[in-house]
Amino acid sequence: MTASASSPAPETSSYDAVIVGGGHNGLVAAAYLARAGRSVLVLERLDHTGGAAVSTRPFAGVDVRLSRYSYLVSLLPEKIVRELGLRFAVRKRSVSSYTPYGASGLLVGGDRERTRASFAALTGSDREFEAWEAFYGRTARAARRIFPTLTEPLPTREGLRTLVDDPETWAMLFEQPLGVAVEKHFADDLVRGVVLTDGLIGTFADAHDPSLLQNRCFLYHVIGGGTGDWDVPVGGMGALTDALADAARAAGATLLTDHEATRIETDGTRAEVTFRTADGEGVVGARHVLVNASPQALAALLGDPAPTPAEGAQLKVNMVLTRLPRLRDRSVDPREAFSGTFHIAEGYGELAAAHAEAAAGRLPTAPPSETYCHSLTDPTILGPEAAARGYQTLTLFGLHAPARLFAADPDGAREALLKATLDQLGARLDEPIADCLARDADGRPCVEAKTPLDLERELRLPGGHIFHRDLSFPYGAEGGGRWGVETDRANVLLCGAGAVRGGGVSGVPGHNAAMAVLEAAAG
Template sequence: MADDLSTLRARYDAVVVGGGHNGLTAAAYLARAGRSVLVLERLDHVGGAAVSERPFPGVDARLSRYSYLVSLLPRQIVHELRLPITLLRRRYSSYTPVGDGGLLVDTGSRDATRASFASLGAAADHDAWERFYAMTGELARRVAPTLTSPLLSRAAMREVVGSDEAWAALFERPIGSVVRESFADDTVRGVVLTDALIGTFAAVDEPSLRQNRCFLYHVIGNGTGDWDVPVGGMGAVSGALRDAAVAAGAVIVTRATVTAIDPASGEVAFTDGDGVPRAVGAGHVLAGCAPSTLAGLLGDGSSPGEEPEGAQLKINLLLTRLPRLRSDVDPAAALSGTFHVNESLTQLETAYAQAAAGSVPDVPPCEIYCHSLTDPSILGPSPREAGAHTITLFGLHLPARLFRPDNEATRSAAVKATLASLNSVLAEPIEECFALDADGEPCLDARTPIDLEATVGLPGGHIFHRDLSWPFAESRDEVGRWGVETAHPRVLLCGAGARRGGGVSGIPGRAAAMAVLESPSSV
């Protein structure tokens, strides 16, 4: 970190705009290659949305406040940067309460999972489930290695996939129709389709296939599609990347707000923490911010397309104990994986229609999981010994447009509706389990897309910066490139809005560093 700005150079080989996990990844790779690197971060800390924070006054609990699980971070990046992070796999993939029973997907017991399908009256869907996820698993094994290489053409990616069935199902046909054909049960269909809607406001049959792209990125991580728990919380991931960048010689300046980028000269203008205007030169500028934000900084009238729109409500909770369930399933099993709440296909479609019409859904679909069941290290000794647990809730189909007119009032309404939705599948109100902070207030922290825009700088609160793109070149001139290039040779994307961006992956950051190192001007 640089506290004395008088020691900054006039020019750096690379200036990284934004100290999110991708910006830190790019900085670490470039600094390790001997390049001079400066990272400028608007906030007083780095990590962007991949941070751990203590949101509750007087409570010793560090929660992954925004992003919370890891799937897309390639082991290759972990090994190349020698990151000291530990990811733990969750034995239970998911639990979906239905009436007084539910569907438990147990990765440790095929027989238990089959029995759970049968108890739901969906025995035939278990075989379909295994066939479907065998298909996505093989696709993941084949596609994941391409994410850290130069872009393939669409035709070449199809050859990599190697299955006409898989290609049609995920790349050509709306995922909604594929799932309807594959599964008969409404609940099973919904469990599959939630991966197509996380952070993406779309109908499951939308012709644009943006829901397919979202689904694809949720099932291909590291060739397995597993979503793992970062020990120490998400801050441990960004902290490891920060340490790797600094150890390699990168300079990080926080409370530095970039105000303009000159794409011709590479000059980056910013204001420091005291509001003093400053400027620094750069051989390359790597933008860890969203493409729409970059367009404003360039000031050249360029536009990345439609304004991004996030579509989620994030609620963090601290509980004194786990809530009781209606079924005889152990809450520790049900909540250690993804706990689906009112996410059948019919419920997802109803919620989407209501949100698209301008209303908070009557029964918001959401999903929760308990980080502390897998990784209790995020709790201090006192709450841990008292049996406290953290809960992360992710609400679907709550787009930014609903919150723009009155964020405070709509947030309150959305939280109330979402907790009511959760309570509808529990044996007791979740409120009875709330811990209290030092001020006697319930430990509940809610973030809307508008809150994410204001606090983390995500336009429209879009957690992927913009709608996800296909992980291959969509034009001839992209083939063999890195998916981070812009219209300006000096300026590269290195955030989630790059091709193959989204999620906590470091892939765009590494890609931008590779593009710089391959550039003739960097030799």
């Protein structure tokens, strides 16, 4: 992560743009505006930039850099990487996913014929494989048309529908609950579950939720880069935010850590931002203020009533292993199975049961989750000693774990859910995962778990929601803002994940807020 050893006071009392929050979107906005010749100040309350997109060594004495919160890249446009000249790269995963069942498993990715054979072994025919290819062929065509619009002015709903130019695909993505399409196209429960999971990452919803929350989440998971691929950041997620911070500084932006913005006052033309440091308070003027924080934080800074926070619904677990565990399925190398998405208790029926239990206020009996071993794709995150010992990382993301389940007993519920989740993982292995965990300098197992309440406390994510609020479809409402970042104050913009087309590590809201500022100045 990028840190500042000292945090000097602003060199001037006024800037063209003050950016509140030094997460990746704020850094993208800072780099674009500074490269356009604007004076830019970034105020970050923590002692480092990067927000949730950081790499850390959370286990004492273990030299492994984990992408502690966010961990894969799909929605970051190559346009941003290219235009900002970022020294940052991603690597493709060799396998898309592996889903164990009994003593076998469904392997997707790599060789097409091998994938076909894996589907046939599961279902007894080629039907599900052919349905899979047809279904994701539809989403891929939509992705190629939708993804480039994310860094353009917001299309209207009708404009985006015309661009997609496929009524059936439009209906399954934007109009009907995702469960309708899943059940229409697929017959096998396990295959249905694998498809549905992309609609549930960080989103608490049922397959047939009439709100279409699951559709919005699914859409953003299948359009990234115009392919839907989820790639591994080389050097960990912190490599991206370090590159962004370097680009912003090189362009002339001033980045101050340990500076917490506490108030924004504006008449719509000029603004003043009050900030707090260890030495007291200060005030800086700005023509524009870009808030790279949640809508709740924006409201607090402006003195407005806070919107009702959405609810996060995930368990994030980070582990370091001395070796990969043995699989019950001896036909697949663990290095293949764990290099992609390793699905656990994510059959269609299992997902529905877990959602029903959580909605009733109970921890799921069989918590669904998925794991990834990033060090297989990017061994640079391992220090020399860890690499020599054959250590590997394991990131687990649990579904259907809404914040409400942790309210009464945060620590007890976290430990209970972690145990149940690791038990479900262990049931798909040929040995307990605990036997593979590395130990830190104090002899403790290298495993940490983060609930929505932990994320709310550590990162100020309202309700622990990883997207700041429920995702929106990527089109504008009639009479809404041109870029999806505007607020009811003309010179205050929301450039965080809570903006329209926000969520995930994308830089899209930061880019769009910068474009809105530059357009306003030109107009």
